[in-house]
Amino acid sequence: xxxxxxxxxxLAVGLLLTGCSNNGDGNDKPSTPKHSxxxxxxxxxSKTEVxxxxxxxxxxxxxxxxxxxxxxxxxxxxxxLGDGEYADAILKATQQANAAGRGELQDKLDEVTGHTx
Numbered sequence: 001x002x003x004x005x006x007x008x009x010x011l012a013v014g015l016l017l018t019g020c021s022n023n024g025d026g027n028d029k030p031s032t033p034k035h036s037x038x039x040x041x042x043x044x045x046s047k048t049e050v051x052x053x054x055x056x057x058x059x060x061x062x063x064x065x066x067x068x069x070x071x072x073x074x075x076x077x078x079x080x081l082g083d084g085e086y087a088d089a090i091l092k093a094t095q096q097a098n099a100a101g102r103g104e105l106q107d108k109l110d111e112v113t114g115h116t117x
Contacts, residue, residue: 045080051089054078058093063100070094 045053057075061068071090078086
């Protein structure tokens with residue numbers, strides 16, 4: 001009795017799967033896949049790469065206008081970051097810009113005082 005039930009169930013599943021794969025138009029030729037006319041997109045960047053590009057854009061922004069608040073205007077490179085990630089990027093960019101500024105200041109002080117680093 002169980003053998004008939006199992007065989008019947010297997011047959012029913014097989015018929016269902018066969019019916020699902022047939023497009024029902026009576027044409028036995030395989031259908032060609034429909035392709036989108038949309039241009040292929042570039043592979044998505046990792047969060048790390050997006051953050052790196054954002055930090056670079058923020059450092060450049062800070063370098064171009066030292067009087068402006070870093071990150072007050074969100075660069076396009078930072079658009080994919082959430083608010084917390086953007087705040088982290090602003091912090092790292094500020095640290096990098098400050099380190100660069102301290103290096104430049106030290107170079108000028110060394111130049112004026114005659115010290116070499």
